[in-house]
Amino acid sequence: MNKNINALYQIAQKETRNIIGLMSGTSLDGLDIALCKISGSGQNSTVRIAQFETIDYSEDIKIEIRKVFAKKEIDFQHLVMLNEWIGLLHAEMINNFLKKRNIPSAEIDLIASHGQTVLHAPKFLHQQEKFPNATLQIGDGDHIAVKTGIITLSDFRQKHIAAGGEGAPVAVYGDYFLFGKKGENRIMLNMGGIANFTFLPASLNPEETFVTDTGTGNTLIDLFTKQYYPEKSYDKDAEIARKGTVNQLLLDHLKDDAFFRQEFPKTIGPELFSAEYVKAALTRSSSETIAAPDLLATLTRFSAETIAEAIHYAVNNSVDSLEDFKIYLSGGGMHNPLLVQWLKELLPCDFHKTDELGISGDAKEAVLFAILANETIAGEDFNFGSHKGIPSVTMGKISLPD
Ligand SMILES: Nc1ncnc2c1ncn2[C@@H]1O[C@H](COP(=O)(O)OP(=O)(O)OP(=O)(O)O)[C@@H](O)[C@H]1O
Numbered sequence: 001m002n003k004n005i006n007a008l009y010q011i012a013q014k015e016t017r018n019i020i021g022l023m024s025g026t027s028l029d030g031l032d033i034a035l036c037k038i039s040g041s042g043q044n045s046t047v048r049i050a051q052f053e054t055i056d057y058s059e060d061i062k063i064e065i066r067k068v069f070a071k072k073e074i075d076f077q078h079l080v081m082l083n084e085w086i087g088l089l090h091a092e093m094i095n096n097f098l099k100k101r102n103i104p105s106a107e108i109d110l111i112a113s114h115g116q117t118v119l120h121a122p123k124f125l126h127q128q129e130k131f132p133n134a135t136l137q138i139g140d141g142d143h144i145a146v147k148t149g150i151i152t153l154s155d156f157r158q159k160h161i162a163a164g165g166e167g168a169p170v171a172v173y174g175d176y177f178l179f180g181k182k183g184e185n186r187i188m189l190n191m192g193g194i195a196n197f198t199f200l201p202a203s204l205n206p207e208e209t210f211v212t213d214t215g216t217g218n219t220l221i222d223l224f225t226k227q228y229y230p231e232k233s234y235d236k237d238a239e240i241a242r243k244g245t246v247n248q249l250l251l252d253h254l255k256d257d258a259f260f261r262q263e264f265p266k267t268i269g270p271e272l273f274s275a276e277y278v279k280a281a282l283t284r285s286s287s288e289t290i291a292a293p294d295l296l297a298t299l300t301r302f303s304a305e306t307i308a309e310a311i312h313y314a315v316n317n318s319v320d321s322l323e324d325f326k327i328y329l330s331g332g333g334m335h336n337p338l339l340v341q342w343l344k345e346l347l348p349c350d351f352h353k354t355d356e357l358g359i360s361g362d363a364k365e366a367v368l369f370a371i372l373a374n375e376t377i378a379g380e381d382f383n384f385g386s387h388k389g390i391p392s393v394t395m396g397k398i399s400l401p402d
């Protein structure tokens, strides 16, 4: 038997697996690395985050990724080179992460690598009938496996599409296994570049479980902060937006898009929520001369209202009142006090952070990929039923180190 297959067989039978989960999201801020100790699988999974760090991307890395990120037309050779380069960079970051902590790579059972999303094009976006939902995450898993010497699972989203999904959100699997609680209606709201939420019903009936993207989270706020204030990469603590006033007409135009009329569940990316999207709404509302604080206030309100409306709409289909709901925040947007304040005004739920459930909101997405890898190697069949957007499949391609 190939020694790596034997190793996988042993790993699958361990009581506790050391799995490194990686996430680099649409904010292009860096690579989240979560070293997780995972016991059990499925609903019996338990996770302890042993170590977590976000390794910031250098300006050089950001510049190279932005050349292709969310763009329809690119230099194809650049994309191909980037695929290898990001794999190598992520491997180097993991090696440094382990070295800094004196953790031998032999102690790590698996790496679960999300990769860098460069384009997310569900059918709704590309509108080309003969083509399926499409998404691309780069940073090849073979490079990570060879350079770290650790068996690596990567490219999780393709199987989701192959099995009928849009390739996202995949957070629902980990959310259900780790955070589902009988007797409590929970909403796990992640506000990264794009916002998404999982609804975990008090019944824990997998058929009633629901997940969707809602639209922009931080992506437009970040984009226009950088545009008006090149020295800043985001509107820290909403300092700028707080000084502004929401422009209602502009807000109405921002919300007037087919994406918001599309039925749930749905996914989207910065391909739609781009500078052009905002510029078109500015033109339609004749507010091109808007002051930067007013624009940032309006963009923050845009995120808050579209998140709240999606939750109202999607959840009210299955339950009557949101009042007995607990909402658990994660992702960088949970640190934006204005966004959170407005959400609290718009949603009569009980607000918490996933940190209260033992998983830091900054680490949650990286942990969720470790959970997906754990399921692929050690999980047993679990059926989410016929609910749209949650195919009952394992995900991730396996790269062996030698
Ligand atoms: N103190 C803060 N005040 C306001 N915004 C903040 C603060 N801290 C973080 N953020 C926001 O969070 C963003 C980073 O979020 P996160 O790391 O969750 O993104 P991501 O992983 O790229 O997202 P995803 O992949 O889910 O789209 C920052 O760009 C910023 O907009």
Ligand SMILES: CC(=O)N[C@H]1[C@@H]2OC[C@@H](O2)[C@@H](O)[C@@H]1O[C@H](C)C(=O)O
Residues within 6 Å of the ligand: 025, 026, 117, 120, 135, 167, 168, 169, 170, 171, 172, 192, 193, 194, 195, 196, 213, 267, 268, 269, 365
């Ligand atoms: C294609 C892609 O990378 N989508 C991300 C992005 O960031 C947030 C939102 O959009 C979500 O749908 C998804 O990531 C999380 C981890 C998910 O799939 O659940």
